[in-house]
Amino acid sequence: MAGLQKNIAVLGAGQIGAVIAGMLAAQGHRVTLADASRARLASNAGPAIPTRVVDAADHDALRVFLAGQDIVVSACPYFLNNGIARVAVETGTHYFDLTEDVATTAYIREIAASAEVALVPQCGLAPGFICVLGADMAARFETVKTIKMRVGALPLYPTNALRYNVTWSVDGLINEYCNPCEIILDGRPVLVPPLEGVDSVMIDGVAYEAFNTSGGLGTLTETLAGKVRDMSYKTLRYPGHAEIMKLLLQGLELAGDRDTMRRILDRAAPFTRRDVVVIFVTGVGERNGRTEEDSIVLRYDGRPELGAIQLTTAAGCVAMVELFLLGKLPDRGFVRQEDASLSDFLSTRAGSRLVKEARSSETSDLVGLASKRAAA
Known part of the structure; x- marks a missing residue:
């Protein structure tokens, strides 16, 4: 344009x-x-x-x-x-x-x-920014064995029984907890149930659980099928959350009564801007003749005037708009998130803000990419 x-x-x-x-x-x-x-x-x-x-x-x-x-x-x-x-x-x-x-x-x-x-x-955080990170991680290896992507949008201070506060769309939250989830297993895309596959994860000294949710990978399973042996996306929550949601959605069958489920979440998990977004991407593959592991860990803390999920989702979307206007994405038809390179993404005004506002020592890789792109 x-x-x-x-x-x-x-x-x-x-x-x-x-x-x-x-x-x-x-x-x-x-x-x-x-x-x-x-x-x-x-x-x-x-x-x-x-x-x-x-x-x-x-x-x-x-x-x-x-x-x-x-x-x-x-x-x-x-x-x-x-x-x-x-x-x-x-x-x-x-x-x-x-x-x-x-x-x-x-x-x-x-x-x-x-x-x-x-x-x-599928712009935003997950899908969105996480797909750009995942595609970049896959490109770091000559042969890719596994890629694991974990994203959590959580209250900074969990005080309710769900250990969760709504920080984005309630309808979207319920949807991702109810629908089948795509992963890559043995090189092929397969569907797995939501709220299953619970793992324990420790990041920067904080304990989380990770479990299957729908839609977070966007089109990345299709893009990397046959190129990655195993790839998964899971949502991060504080321990115990998945079991409560399984009771509500599956045990009490509220997956079929989303109006009631929405009212429960509105009452039990009120909106907060004092939130935290945690992003964890790790890859294992062959590089320079040996098996290596690489990872990216990012954390964003919300503040009263701007929640972490607001920042990361909005910046992820706006970065794609910027890339489109700069002619770095297709100008017609269906455009995937992974059509954007990570270096281009981070060179946008919105993408550079994601680098600047990340609260983690693991951002050095992103800072290097952004600086290299700016100097080019």
Whole structure:
């Protein structure tokens, strides 16, 4: 796209959408933040960002709104994204979203096959940034044996029975706890059950459990099938969380009553910005004639004005928008997260912020990549 200043619509004025809008506006784009709720717009939109009341489920209204936009970023619940993507194709608007939902991504890929615009789903943290990290880890070895990716968005101070606070979409959280999970086993993509495969993990002296959840790998299982022997993605939580969620979703069958499950989480795990995001990627493979292990560990701490999950998800999405505008991603059709190289990703304004704000001694590898790219 010629010129970098664009008209960009951000749909969904929740905790993530509002931060995405602010980041894009700070880069000089003409951003409009839209939501069906006037109250949510008034509460979350920054003072300098224009807002508009638009119901994303009303496709006629959405069509009118997107007609004047170069790019739309959907920060809406996953179940609205099929319609938004379809309208974006009709209006010639390039499309980005944050979905972890596998079926939604499959639909977007289908309509992208004949689209004249780019459709870039699964931006954010996991899927999103974690897929870029995973692809880079695989490229570090001549032959890859295993890649393990672990991501947790957690309260800094767990005080409730769930040892968890909601820091992003409740609908997305329930979805990833209920749907089958893709991994690579013996070189082939396979499905495994959610909330299973519980491992104990110790990172920087803190004990976590890790278990299967859906959607975190995005399209990476397809991309690396046959190139990696074993690859898995698991969510990090404080110990004991998986068993409670299994009781609720499977034992009490609330997976089939998501409205009730949503009410339980709203009451028992209230939103907090005092959160922490932990990212752990480790790979084992052959390099220079011997078996070696490599790893990346990143931690982000939330603060009252900006939660860690808000920062990492919004920055992951905005970095992909930046790369697209710089011509470093395909300009039409279906775009995967791993189409972005880690060095390019980290050289963006949003990506460099992820390097700067990481709280871990293990960021030296990322800093080196970012510095090398900036000097090139």
